[in-house]
Every structure is written in C-alpha cells, then in structure tokens.
Amino acid sequence: MARANLTSAAVIAAAAELADRDGFDTLTLSALARGLGVQTASLYSHVRDRAALIEGVHRLALGELADRIALAIGGRSGRDALTAFADTHRDYARQFPGRWTALQRPASAATVRSEPAGRLAALTLAMLRGYPLPETELVHATRLLAATVNGFLALQANGSITHRQPATEDSWQWALDALDTVFRSRDTEGKP
Amino acid sequence: MARANLTSAAVIAAAAELADRDGFDTLTLSALARGLGVQTASLYSHVRDRAALIEGVHRLALGELADRIALAIGGRSGRDALTAFADTHRDYARQFPGRWTALQRPASAATVRSEPAGRLAALTLAMLRGYPLPETELVHATRLLAATVNGFLALQANGSITHRQPATEDSWQWALDALDTVFRSRDTEGKP
C-alpha cells in the first residue's frame, strides 16, 4: 500500500479541511485517519493527542487570518482599514467555519505567544494607529475591536442573531460605524 | 436502593453544577450518572441525548442570567444600567464558567425563541431605551452590546487577553465607556 508520507503539518491541514467540511464536532482522529487512508493510531506519531490537533488547527488559522488581514488592510487607513479588517474576519469565519471554531477555543500560553498570534496583534495595532488614539489607549481599543468582531461573529454562529429584521448585515455596518466613531473621537481629552 | 426520583430539570441542574465544578469538557452522561448515583442509561429517560442535555443547561443559564440582570438593572438607567448589565454578565461567567460555556454553544431555534431568551432580549431592549437611540437602531445597539460583552468575556476565557499591562479590568471599563458614548451620541441625526 502506498504510504501517505504524512507530517505534522499535513495532518493539521487535513484536520482543518475536515472541520470546515463536516463541522468542528466531527473532527475526530478516527475520521481524520479514515480520510487520510491511514490507521487512527498512526496519527499519534504526528500529533500528541486530540487537544494538540485542535491547537494546531487554531495556530494554522491564526496564521492564515493574519496573512489575509495583512493583505486586506495594506494601503488603507481609518474607516476603510477598519472595514477591511472586520470583513476579512467575517469572510474567514464564513469560508472556514471549522477553523474559526478552533480559533474560539482556549489556547495554550504557547499559542498565545506564538508568531502568528503576535503578527495578528501587531497588524491590529498598526491599523488602529491610523486613528488619533492616545498610546495608552491603543491596547484598550485593540481589545474592544477584537471582542466586538469575534463576539458578533459568535452570536451569528450560535443563532442568537435571529433572522428577523433588521438584517444582520445592517447591524454589522452599524457596529463598524460605532467603532469608527469611538476610535475617531478619542483624542478629545477634556470633555466639555 | 433508594431511588433518586430524578426529573429532567434535576438532571439538567446537576449537569450545570458538574460543568461549573469540573469544566465543561467533563460534562458527560457517564460522569453525571456517577454523581447522581444512577446508571448512565437511566438518564436517557430524562434527556434525549447529550446535545439535548447541553441545550438544557444553555436554557437554564439563559433564565438565571435574565433573572440576575432584571435585578441588577432595576431602577437604574444610562451608564449605571449599562455597567450593571455588563458586570452581571461578567460575574455570571466568572461564577458559573460551565454554564457560561454552554451559553456560547449553538442553540436550536426552539431555544432562541424560548421564554428566557425573549426575556433577556426584552431586558436589554428596555435598558437601551434609557438612551436616546432612534427606534430603528435599537436592535443594532442590542446586537452590538451583546457582541461586545460576550466577545470580551470569550477573549478573556480563551486566553487571548494576556496578563500584560494594561489590566483587563481597565479595558473592560474603557469598553463600557465607549459603548455608553456611542449609545448616548446616536440621536444627532445630521452630522456636521
């Protein structure tokens, strides 16, 4: 029988595809092995256990997302960049629901400190520097942005945003407007 | 042997406690049966399957959260009510991590349309009516608020908000300030 010649990366990539295609819950080592034409136990040479597999998908998704965001926000600033940033998140979640679910799972400290995670954080910071935010508030703004974007997509994914009027798309635009306004108006230190 | 005299509600309540105590992942019918001093198969008289059990915890949590929020925002308005609303969410997530995780899971259409879900939505709407928001934007504001609060807590839970400076608490306050500002400033229809 032809040998599959797997690597850790190949196994994780296959896991990501499986999760996107059949749903995150069906991401089992058995199903993965079946799809790869390999015995389940063989996968343990490439991946420590199921948790490590999921963490691998998480990290893969972080990198892919960072790549897309770098492309999307390049050359833009202000509201344009914000829209590109958020829409790229949304499109990624739509196109790769399994990977996106993996992104929502708790990550190890190593992953949080990993290169793709840092890159994504750096890109977000860079984009927010297009707004007149005091340096001390940049991290707050980063956290608010990440919370809002991910929270919105999570609400959508878990059905909390019903398909009633108004359309989800309108609320998305409204939320981005709100964030844009907040970030834009934060330089006025003294309130009237 | 004394009979446990379980009901569907009792099983779900025990599941919620188990999930809070030992983590959501250990919420298995086996562990639950063990804790209740009952055979695993017996639980299937009260709960259709594992997914239904989780959905039950989800619905239970919705009701509990709605109760707490009703208490917290009663008599308050504006920024006070907003803070109470958000902090109640945060405290609930802290105190009942298992139930809170259940809340993040996809829910069936029946749960989305359930009484506690409607109550929570109504409470949120009522609170936002304390702001000068046009009627047409109330739903947008509701969604933004839910997305931000849940997104922030999710970020915290999954480790994305590292324990570096500035403190998470400061970012939380900053985010609430931002939301308050947005909701407060939305009555100015024509931009200058």
Add this chain to the structure above:
DNA sequence: CGGACGTACCTAAATGCTTTAGGTTTTTGC
C-alpha cells in the same frame, strides 16, 4: 553497494463514552 538507522505506518488491545433495547420495580391515581 549494503547495512544501519530513523521514520512512517501497522496490528492489537484497553478504556471509556454514547446510545438503544428491553426488563423490573416503585409510585401514583382511580
């Protein structure tokens, strides 16, 4: 060119969870 070594993959097996099927006992309602 040929063996040695590492790696990819295998079989086998233990453990544990989910779920269905069907039987027994307790409670409840008339």
Add this chain to the structure above:
DNA sequence: GCAAAAACCTAAAGCATTTAGGTACGTCCG
C-alpha cells in the same frame, strides 16, 4: 387495591482515544 406510568436497571453494540510494540520503507555513510 390494582393498573398504568414513571423511574430505574442490565446488557450490549458501536465508536473514539490512547498506549504498546512490531514491520517496512527510505536515506545516509562506510
């Protein structure tokens, strides 16, 4: 006091995770 309903049981099939130990393929070095 009896019949029906509800609560609980045993048994068993099916699948997933994980460990242990073995076989075959490629590659590197003498």
